[in-house]
Amino acid sequence: MPSQRPSERWTSYEDWDYGTMKQRLESLMASLDKAALVDHVEAVLGSSVSMSEPFSAGQYWCCFECFALDGRLVIARVRLPRHPDSKASDHDEAYIMQCEAATMAFLRHSVTAIPFPTMYAYEAPGSARAAKAGAPYMLIEGFYGNLLQDVDHSLETQDRILGQWTLFQAQLATFTFPQIGSISHFSEDSGPVIGPVAAAASDGLPNFGPFSSAKEYLSAVAKARLDRAINNNKDTTHLTRLGLFTFHDIVRSTDIFNHDGPFPLNHMDMGIQNLLVNDTLTIIAVIDWEMAQSAPWAVFYYPMPFPLLMADERIAEILADATHGAHRNTVKQHKTRDMYRAKFAGAEKALAEGGRPLLGSIAAVLAQESSRIYGIAEKIGVFDGMEEMLTRELVRLGYGLEGEAADRKLEELEYGKRGVQDITM
Template identity: 55%
Template sequence: MAAPRKKLPSERWTSFDDWDYGGMKERLEDFMKSINKTALIEHASTIFGSPVSLSDPFSAGQSWCCFELVAPDHLLIARVRLPKHPDSNAPDAADEYLVQCEIATMEFLQANIKTVLIQIPKIYAYEGPGAAKAIEVGASYMLIQGFYGNSLQDVNDSLYDLPISTQEHIFAQWTAFQAELAVFTFPQIGSISQFSADTGPVIGAIATAWLEHLPNSGPFQSGWEYFVAVAEGLVTCALQRKRSDTEGAYNRFAVLAPLIFRNIVRDTEIFKSIQGPFHLNHMDMGMQNILVDDDYNLVAIIDWEFAQSAPWEVNHYPMPIPLISSDRETAEFLHDTKHIAHRNTSRQVGARLLYRQQFGEAERALEKRGNPLYCSIADVLEGKASRIYGEELTYELVRLGYGLTGSEAEEHVRMVEEEMKRTMVGVESTNG
């Protein structure tokens, strides 16, 4: 009896669908006209020493476009760099640094992670800006190992709708891999900018898509330095977006929340005692970067460009199970079984509890193997610093950071908003 045919990842890829906004579809269409796909096929064929076909559907993100190359016994992904995002003011050197850090991180993990079944893609080739093959293709690109699986987001974007046993199966693998990463610790906070088997990893500045907003990109010696830089970057980014909002549609809380986060980091003691060692973190391990097969077995983790050593407090509940309601609202929704939000809240709370429990299991397994974590991520998830770092609700930030609720919280938010308006006026006067 013949084995069932493996489903190619491209069978779930959506090409131009979902990109018809803000000129993004046109950006992709122009990109496709400029790419020499034949050159990609020829390069892949030389790597495998056999004919290769290119699947018609493609998968696009904000920075990369992926093409699927199929050989008789192999699967390859051509990850081709898109033109700079319209909202990005980052210099070209920053984009190239992101790629360098991603490659160095993947090489480090290939050499060091031996115990988990989830894979890090192998890099077969990278053709950077100015390379002969990149010029021939029309963009810089990397050829990486492909897998018979799709992102968890594409397979099922409502994780907590799945049976509990399936959620447990997913979370057990998800948290085990993150715990495995966290075994690797460093004295500084930053990205792996270089790696060789002889000299080991070198921690450099943080590789981030919004480097132009950071007053300092490290590497950092303390957690507080890092969170100050992140907070300042978030505020700069939010204010810039508000100033460019000519239609006045920008939500006031989109600026207030970063301002309050910055004030908490700067003015309270919550983040000031955070010291190393600092663990290796993917920093973007959401459902879009976790590949699974049809049975929800995790196959691979992709997109390593933002990976870095980081304070333990950057760990928080990921999509689709973030803390999206205040503690008070969550308690009310759970108590009132007739409330419209009761069912979804119950499932989200249950999924979060399961996620945290699985982190505990993963940490105990590492301890039995003689590789205990320096810090328990399961405990950190419920800590104040982690809650604040992952929080987007303005009044919940005020409660967590300052212990203020009700009229006192309202007054605090008004005070911050007045400060924001004065800052905006000052900047506009200076620029004018």
């Protein structure tokens, strides 16, 4: 077991001095009663604990580490004040936290083969303990280990990790639901209840589902992203808006996403930033379940650090040219994608032989246009300078057009984008 505690890599305010992030952190620190958190952790563990001075912060949460003398770790995960520009209401914020707590309860009751943190306590907005601490919070099991994103990414490392990574996703996908949405409630008697998509609530969309079809859900997702880009006009480029409009049009006007349920449970963010590994490269925990939901099969796509963003022909050209500047990285990504897909096929076979077959094939989905389009759309506006290339690849995959035909289609889409505010779902 690695000796490094999570707090040893935490940097507190460092790198958070942008927008209103530092002010939100400072506002939380001014009102937070850390002693109340410590008291609660000690009551849970039945042992004295010390709280780390360094903390870790994200867009919505701030984390403190509580360390017991016997080595047990508990992470006090405290909700940050809302961003001043957030459209989410107090109800939306509470719903997001409620869904994560319900998902963790479902996992604890139903899932035995995926390592995830134990949630010791959840203090919702308005609870006595939350009022005493000065903010809603969760007490979650901590782990000794490293984030996968901080580990060497050699092909040997990938081979060791990918089998576990794909098996966990496949195991989660054996749980399916008739609608797309988040687990809003769970009890052992009634089981999980699917409600609106919690991740959308952060954008002030509390009635975002649940949905009965992939097309309905992805149309709403695409429209929400496009609206956000238009409303943040000064912060998004013209090509970003065109790319998002193209994705929206593909979902609405083609049959690529015409898929009905049942829909598999998906972590939605099971990337290298949310996988903890030990020194033997065993995944010891999958963390951050707040975005988990039932979702279309198409949301399975090749993740970072080996995304599939270019046409196969272009990849083949680079692979064949050892002098190309991107040759080495492209070779590594190509081999890793092949390995990733093969590991999914192996996981699916093992699950079927064990009596828990998937209702679909993730390995097959990764080769389909729907997965490639969704994966590219996820990167629109993320990779600066790549918007035109990504949008052209969307046009190729979505409409089967290249060259001059693609140019004409982009002109048509550009013309349609000008009236995007009039789009109806």
